[in-house]
Structures are given as structure tokens and as C-alpha cells.
Amino acid sequence: xxxxxxxxxxxxxxxxxxxxxxxxxxxxxxxxxxxxxxxxxxxxxxxxxxxxxxxxxxxxxxxxxxxxxxxxxxxxxxxxxxxxxxxxxxxxxxxxxx
Amino acid sequence: xxxxxxxxxxxxxxxxxxxxxxxxxxxxxxxxxxxxxxxxxxxxxxxxxxxxxxxxxxxxxxxxxxxxxxxxxxxxxxxxxxxxxxxxxxxxxxxxxxxxxxxxxxxxxxxxxxxxxxxxxxxxxxxxxxxxxxxxxxxxxxxxxxxxxxxxxxxxxxxxxxxxxxxxxxxxxxxxxxxxxxxxxxxxxxxxxxxxxxxxxxxxxxxxxxxxxxxxxxxxxxxxxxxxxxxxxxxxxxxxxxxxxxxxxxxxxxxxxxxxxxxxxxxxxxxxxxxxxxxxxxxxxxxxxxxxxxxxxxxxxxxxxxxxxxxxxxxxxxxxxxxxxxxxxxxxxxxxxxxxxxxxxxxxxxxxxxxxxxxx
Numbered sequence: 001x002x003x004x005x006x007x008x009x010x011x012x013x014x015x016x017x018x019x020x021x022x023x024x025x026x027x028x029x030x031x032x033x034x035x036x037x038x039x040x041x042x043x044x045x046x047x048x049x050x051x052x053x054x055x056x057x058x059x060x061x062x063x064x065x066x067x068x069x070x071x072x073x074x075x076x077x078x079x080x081x082x083x084x085x086x087x088x089x090x091x092x093x094x095x096x097x098x
Numbered sequence: 099x100x101x102x103x104x105x106x107x108x109x110x111x112x113x114x115x116x117x118x119x120x121x122x123x124x125x126x127x128x129x130x131x132x133x134x135x136x137x138x139x140x141x142x143x144x145x146x147x148x149x150x151x152x153x154x155x156x157x158x159x160x161x162x163x164x165x166x167x168x169x170x171x172x173x174x175x176x177x178x179x180x181x182x183x184x185x186x187x188x189x190x191x192x193x194x195x196x197x198x199x200x201x202x203x204x205x206x207x208x209x210x211x212x213x214x215x216x217x218x219x220x221x222x223x224x225x226x227x228x229x230x231x232x233x234x235x236x237x238x239x240x241x242x243x244x245x246x247x248x249x250x251x252x253x254x255x256x257x258x259x260x261x262x263x264x265x266x267x268x269x270x271x272x273x274x275x276x277x278x279x280x281x282x283x284x285x286x287x288x289x290x291x292x293x294x295x296x297x298x299x300x301x302x303x304x305x306x307x308x309x310x311x312x313x314x315x316x317x318x319x320x321x322x323x324x325x326x327x328x329x330x331x332x333x334x335x336x337x338x339x340x341x342x343x344x345x346x347x348x349x350x351x352x353x354x355x356x357x358x359x360x361x362x363x364x365x366x367x368x369x370x371x372x373x374x375x376x377x378x379x380x381x382x383x384x385x386x387x388x389x390x391x392x393x394x395x396x397x398x399x400x401x402x403x404x405x406x407x408x409x410x411x412x413x414x415x416x417x418x419x420x421x422x423x424x425x426x427x428x429x430x431x432x433x434x435x436x437x438x439x440x441x442x443x444x445x446x447x448x449x450x451x452x453x454x455x456x457x458x
Contacts, residue, residue: 060182
């Protein structure tokens with residue numbers, strides 16, 4: 001038995017980020033694969049890669065910001081939403097502004 | 099060495115820098131910066147030349163932006179700029195003030211943060227929100243905002259802040275404990291017998307006279323005031339002004355007797371310049387008398403306001419004076435307010451105006 005088989009593997013998921021993040025976080029990628037079992041974990045992993053990115057998506061409640069949306073396999077999610085291996089996680093800006 | 103002025107402008111849709119020539123007669127606008135976020139305050143640290151911009155975006159939340167090259171490149175951070183889990187999250191940064199190597203930030207809902215690393219990370223100074231009056235703080239029209247930060251020039255433990263509509267507070271121990279300092283300022287919106295409370299006044303802006311740390315001036319929702327004892331007692335200086343209502347106040351860079359105001363016609367009368375005629379009002383004697391300065395300013399059909407942080411002076415001689423309007427016009431005077439010209443227009447609503455003097 002290998003180590004990989006003894007521990008439950010954290011699934012790898014695929015995140016797609018808003019186009020606006022390219023300017024807010026120079027050098028960041030639009031699409032990224034990360035290990036995460038929930039949306040909250042995915043955002044923590046994102047923040048480890050590009051410090052500050054979690055703050056742009058969540059507030060200190062903690063909750064996903066009012067005018068941001070996270071969709072998991074096409075369904076609107078919360079920080080607690082579980083992620084299956086290969087889940088498609090889309091972070092999108094909602095309609096807002098003036 | 100010749101010097102020039104950078105006018106730092108915060109607007110509802112980004113920050114701008116308006117750079118003057120050595121004579122302050124020709125101006126060039128750069129921007130919008132900060133990804134067109136609503137920016138409530140843009141300031142510069144005169145010790146380093148670093149520019150900071152505070153604001154908040156409907157999508158992405160609050161942050162402080164920073165440029166070390168006069169606005170060419172910007173980064174942002176909100177690390178530590180948060181209340182505890184479960185509290186109402188911070189919506190926006192409203193005010194910034196560099197002081198002796200520290201950068202202070204006032205936020206909405208009202209609270210105070212400090213950065214010791216040039217705006218990269220922030221620590222909450224929780225003492226202010228732990229003040230027993232906090233449960234009774236009421237938001238003004240712009241929200242429950244901490245909009246004025248006045249550090250003591252020689253004692254880094256002392257700081258005054260102003261909150262709408264909680265009033266003026268002072269700390270003498272670096273932010274651990276706070277004392278309301280509102281005695282003598284009116285709250286016309288309260289019933290008879292309650293018009294002079296200990297706190298709850300709607301202070302609109304708070305400034306300190308140069309070289310005289312005990313002398314403070316404030317434009318309030320309900321009158322104009324001067325204090326000679328660090329805000330323990332306030333006296334009205336509104337006699338001679340066309341209105342008791344206005345938002346900004348700007349001190350002269352060297353003369354503690356000189357102050358600039360921009361009175362508006364009234365809180366429920368439109369909040370534009372009285373009779374549609376623009377005037378900056380100046381005192382040269384600490385508020386005992388006032389003169390209207392109108393040369394070069396629109397004298398008919400002007401229906402704009404000027405927001406609380408949207409007027410400033412520079413430190414050249416003679417002093418320059420600047421203000422930005424709710425309609426996106428920036429007016430400048432290079433002769434202490436005697437004459438004016440419009441140096442930018444068609445900008446978004448202007449939230450703040452500050453200056454940085456640099457060597458050419």
C-alpha cells in the first residue's frame with residue numbers, strides 16, 4: 001500500500017476566475033487547478049497562490065460577497081458547498097454598479 | 099529647486115492625478131487609476147512621496163491602493179482590514195492619514211485601522227469600537243463613516259477622529275481609549291433639551307490649525323466651530339457665513355488663523371452652492387470674520403456640491419487652494435483663493451482632493 005492510498009485524497013478541482021482579476025493580481029491565471037474539498041478550501045488555496053484574492057471574493061462574515069457568485073458545476077454555491085473530484089468552480093462578478 | 103503640485107483626486111470611478119507646472123498655471127490629468135473603483139480618499143505621504151488611495155468596490159470589497167511612482171503603477175491590499183467574524187463586514191475605506199511612519203485608515207462601518215508597513219497589512223485599533231457609546235452611533239447620509247483622521251504632529255499617541263454621526267473622539271494612548279469631544283456643537287436634528295449631547299453630532303470634517311495642535315476647526319452638519327483646547331470645548335464661528343451647512347474645511351499650510359470653507363445652501367434645500375453662485379469663504383482671523391472668494395468661479399446656474407474631503411491647500415507660497423465638485427469639476431487657485439480657474443472637468447463625482455508638492 002502506498003501513502004497515496006492510505007490517506008483520503010483531496011480532490012483536484014478546476015477554478016475559473018473573473019477577467020477583472022488579471023489586473024487586480026498581475027501574473028494570475030484565468031484558469032487554475034487546485035486541491036480542495038469545499039468552496040472555502042478552494043478559496044484558501046487560491047489565496048495561498050495569489051495573496052489577497054480570497055478577500056476579493058469573500059467578506060469577513062465569512063461569506064461570498066453580495067455581488068460575487070461562485071458556481072459549482074453550474075449551481076450557485078456557498079463557502080460550505082462540497083467539491084467532487086474534477087468539479088468545475090466558476091467565480092463570477094454579479095450584476096452591480098452605478 | 100523648482101517645485102510643482104500633484105493634485106490627488108478620489109472619485110466615484112477611480113483615482114486621478116492632476117500634475118501642475120512650476121507656475122501652477124498649466125495642468126495635465128492622468129487616470130483613472132485603481133481599476134475605476136470608487137475611491138473615497140487619495141493622500142500622499144510627504145516623507146516618501148508614496149500615494150495611497152482608499153475605497154471599496156461593490157464586487158470586490160474594501161482595499162487600500164498604493165503607488166510609489168506618482169501614480170504610474172498601483173498595487174492593492176486589504177490584509178487584516180477586517181472586523182471579527184460575525185460582525186458587519188467593512189464596506190469601504192473612507193479616510194487615510196500618514197503619520198510618523200504609520201498609516202491610519204478610517205472605514206465604514208466606522209472603525210480605525212493602522213498599518214506599520216506602508217499599507218501592506220493592517221491592524222484593527224479596537225479601542226474605538228469598544229467605546230461604550232458605539233451602540234448608539236447613527237449613520238449619516240453617507241453611511242456610518244470614519245472620515246477625518248487628525249494625528250498630533252508631535253505626539254504619536256494622540257489622534258482625533260470624526261465619525262458621522264457619532265462626533266469627534268480623541269485618544270491620548272495610541273488608540274486604546276477614547277473620549278468624545280463634542281461639547282458646544284449642536285445637534286439640530288434632536289429634540290429640545292437634547293441638542294448638545296456628549297456624542298452623536300454630525301461632524302462633516304475636522305482639521306487642525308498648522309503649528310497649533312490645540313486649535314481645531316470643524317464643519318458640522320449644524321454649524322461651523324473652532325476649538326482652542328483640542329476639542330474639549332467648541333465655539334461657533336458661523337456668524338458671517340451664508341449658511342450653517344457645508345462639508346469640507348481646509349486649513350492654510352502655515353497660518354493658523356486662515357481657514358477655507360465651501361458653504362452649501364442647506365441640508366434639505368439641495369445641498370448646492372447658495373443661489374447657484376459659487377464661493378469659497380475664507381477667514382484670516384480664526385473665524386471672527388469671513389470673505390467670499392468668487393473671482394473665476396461660476397456665478398450663475400451652478401448647482402453642484404462639494405463633498406467633505408474634496409477641498410485642500412498646497413504648501414507652496416502663496417498657498418494654492420483646490421476643490422472638486424459633485425459634478426466632476428476641479429477648481430484651483432494659486433493665490434490663496436483670490437482667483438480661480440477650472441483645471442479639470444467631466445470627471446466622475448469627486449470625493450476627495452489632496453495635494454503633494456514635489457521637486458520638478
